[in-house]
Amino acid sequence: MLPLADSVSSDLAPSRFPNDFRMKVWLMASFLKSIFGSKPAKTVKVEPFGSEFEIPNGQTLLESALQHNVPFPHNCTVGTCGSCKCKLKTGRVKAITDFGYTLSRQELEAGYILACQAVPRDELTVVEVESQAEDTPPPEKFVGRIASRETLTHDIVRVTIELDRPLRYIAGQYANIKSPNVARGRYYSFADAPERNGRSRISFFVRKVPGGAFTEALFTGRLDDLQLEVDAPHGGFYLRMSTVPMVCVAGGSGLAPLMSLLEDARKSRVRRRCILLFGARSQADLYVLEQIKGIANAWQDPFDFIPVLSEEPADSGWKGARGLVTEFIASSLPDANWAEVEGYMCGPPGMIDAGIGVMTGLGTRLGSIHYDKFTDESHSSNSI
Ligand SMILES: Cc1cc2nc3c(=O)[nH]c(=O)nc-3n(C[C@H](O)[C@H](O)[C@H](O)COP(=O)(O)OP(=O)(O)OC[C@H]3O[C@@H](n4cnc5c(N)ncnc54)[C@H](O)[C@@H]3O)c2cc1C
Ligand code: FES
Structure with a gap:
């Protein structure tokens, strides 16, 4: 033409x-x-790195940024992990897959996009990447084998993997674990507090997903003797330096990164008010309660643990909270100035979306709510 x-x-x-x-x-x-005819070149600027480069037509922001050696946070590259989330400040982009599964409605309205799924449409695109923790170790590839699987509930196990060498991470981050029989890696958040010189044994809380390629193989022991590839650490979920109250919300295996983060904060004698809301179906789905009690007892400031059960039988004698965990956010800090509260949430996408909705509705800034959504392949166009 x-x-x-x-x-x-x-x-x-x-x-x-x-x-x-x-x-x-x-x-x-x-x-x-x-x-x-020849279209004008498209330019991309990435803040706060100050990087600027030309992007060929049809290429995603992430692909092009990486080709230009911009240290753009990323992991899955298929729109499910949320690592490449950034704010679109100038220009319009075409979404290859819907951003809405991984990002919340509030984030979409505030102009957040996924760089791995965004193709620029205008001559100038400016995006801003959230700054990472300063001491985040760079991701590396490790070789691991399952050392133990401990049953925590009927559908959650604590998996411990022995690595070929110590791995350093920040509390709250996750690993990409790949087994030879599943085409792509799956993400699991570290459940233990990190150690200064790294950990050679890393643990995760893994929930069994019916029909799930990785978890079905894990629960039936088919991964026990296999060599696993561990690519870590990844993610921008970590405790921000602050003294404002923190509200943590966990659903199911989403307790893992919060246990890592809270245990690490306890060890560092962090001083701030803390609420831990834990959503589960029934009493049988609650786990690591003794460990939570230990953290609460040693916490420097008031610490409230509020388990919330959504399907507990009415006649079970359960005296605690009943309903959806996000329904108890507002009452967990009755006198709070919610503009000065931080949120830390991990678990199923629906819970995170609801939690963000509640907290922003109470007045919390979107930028003060940190989360990892445990998305899976069910919304991916890629096969397992
Ligand atoms: C940042 C992050 C951290 C995470 N941390 C944890 C954690 O600490 N603990 C934890 O338990 N999980 C965690 N997850 C979720 C985890 O990575 C896996 O997605 C989960 O364990 C399911 O993996 P699977 O291979 O068993 O299931 P998958 O094979 O991914 O399948 C999941 C579901 O989707 C269906 N499905 C698969 N492929 C398709 C398709 N093409 N189309 C439609 N449906 C499909 C399956 O039948 C199944 O129901 C995390 C996810 C993210 C993004
Ligand atoms: S790298 Fe873009 S969502 Fe995972």
Whole structure:
């Protein structure tokens, strides 16, 4: 298309061919050129790195940024992990897959996008990446084997993996674990507090997902003797330096990164009010209660643990909270100035979306709510 429009327009310039017919042809050629002719280069700027580069048509922001050695946070590259979340400040982008599964409605309204799924449409695109913890170790590949599987509830196990060398991470981060029989890696959040010189044994709380390629193999022992590839650490879920009250909300195996973060904060003698809301179906789904009690007892400031059960039988004698865990956020800090509260949430996407909705409705800034959504392949267009 491009050479055709170029050659026609130069041969048939109106000054040389003034008659009506040629004028029409020239106008048509100019019109075609305006549609198919060479498009102006598209530029991308990434803040706060100050990086600026040209992006070829059709390429995603993330692909191009990585090609230009911009340290853009990322992991899955298929729109499920949320690592590449950034704020679109200038320009419009085309979404290859719907951002809405991984990002909340509030984030979409505030202009957040997923760089791995975003193709720029305008001449200038400016995005801002949330700054990472300063001491985040760079991700590396490790080799691991399952050392133990401990049953925590009927559908959650604590999996401990022995690595070929110590791994350093920040409390709250996660690993990408790949087994030879599943095409792509799965993400699991570290459940233990990190150690200064790294951990050679890393643990995770893994929930069995019916029909799930990785978890079905894990629960039936088919991964026990296999060599696993561990790519870590990843993620921007970590405790921010602050003294404002923190409200933590966990659902199911989403307790893992919060246990890591709270245990680490306890060891560092962090001083701030803390609420831990834990959503589960029934009493049988509650776990690591003794460990939570230990953290609560040693916490420097008031610490409230509020388990909330959604399907506990009415006659079970359970005296605690009943309903959806996010329904108890507001009452967990009755006198709070919610503009000065931080949220830390991990678990199923629906719970995170509801939690963000409640907290922003109470007045908490979107930027003060940190989370990891435990998304899975059910919304992915990629096969397992
Ligand atoms: C940042 C992050 C941290 C996480 N941390 C944890 C954690 O600490 N603990 C934890 O338990 N989980 C965690 N997860 C979730 C975890 O990574 C896996 O997604 C989960 O364990 C399911 O993996 P699976 O292979 O068993 O299931 P998958 O094979 O991914 O399948 C999940 C579901 O989708 C269905 N499905 C699969 N492929 C398709 C398809 N193409 N189309 C439609 N449906 C499909 C399956 O039948 C199944 O019901 C985390 C996820 C993220 C993004
Ligand atoms: S790298 Fe974009 S969502 Fe995972």
